[in-house]
Amino acid sequence: MRQLSLLVLGIALLAPAAASAQSRQSERDAFTLSERVPVDKWIRVRNINGEMRVRASNSDKVEITATKTWRRGDPKDVSIETKKSSDGSILVCAIWANTNTVCTEDRYSSHNDDRRDHWNDRDRNDVAVEFEIRVPKGVKVGVWSVNGGVSVDGVTNEVRAGTVNGGVDAVSTGGPVQASTVNGSVRATMGRLDGDQDLTFSTVNGSVVAEFAGDIDADIDLSTVNGRFQTDWPVTISGRIDPRRLRATLGKGGRRIRLSTVNGNVELRKR
DSSP states (O other): OGGGGGGGGGHHHHGGGGSOGGGOEEEEEEEEEEEOOOTTOEEEEEOSBSOEEEEEOSSSSEEEEEEEEESSSOGGGEEEEEEEOTTSOEEEEEEETTSOEEEOSSOEEEOOSOHHHHHHTTTTOOOEEEEEEEEOTTOEEEEEOSBSOEEEEEEOSOEEEEOSBSOEEEEESSOOEEEEOSBSOEEEEESOOOTTOOEEEEOSBSOEEEEESSOOOEEEEEEOSBSOEEESSOOBOOSOOBTTEEEEEETTOOEEEEEEOSBSOEEEEEO
16 A cells, blocks of 8 residues: 555544544535546545545446535545546646645645654544546546545446555456455455556455456465465466465466465455
8 A cells, every 4th residue: 555655544543533433514515526437547535534436337427425524624625636637637636735745647645744743733633535437438536545445336447446444345347346344344356357557455454355257267366374275266376385475387387476464364266
């Protein structure tokens, strides 16, 4: 989770967003977007505190709505910024005020010299932003949060999804898919594998499941400390068998597919 590492110090201080749902206030449609994104270009959405949900669009546009919820914070302290690239790709970022945070296609970063004091100043801001994202056929999707689960379905092209605290469930009828978290399980499902791009699915606390349609040619690397391995494909293993790590070849080999966790099972499944 390199793109989120600069903000991990703030995670614990943002955690109150999950508390006492009954007493939380909300602002629906705090942000809306309806834009065309060309086929094979990206819609990228980055968030710090809140869940992300991606589904298929019924139109030819990317449609995004954001709902802010809070218990004692000020929703005006969180803005949502957009940037359109020359190729038609769009970046959407939730920005918490006075955090000196910069959001790019690759990551959040902070220019504050003392990040711990910086987050202590904001410890009463429990505002969460929940994104609902609708995506037409052919558009690539990148969605990342820090505190909050990520769910992707109905996509037909490449997906990159990640968080720190929460599960990731990413499905594409096309592909490829990359997915990762730290605290939570990962499940990735894809319909086809074009090209030779390496794929990574990882967590620390949780299981990792990757599902592929049809036969694949790949070199696989499965690792867990407290869990078990499972694969629906016959594999070719050379050398000594390691109970914590499985390196093997599927079919003719080729791209590297890595599934890793510390506490949980690792499963490579055929759809």
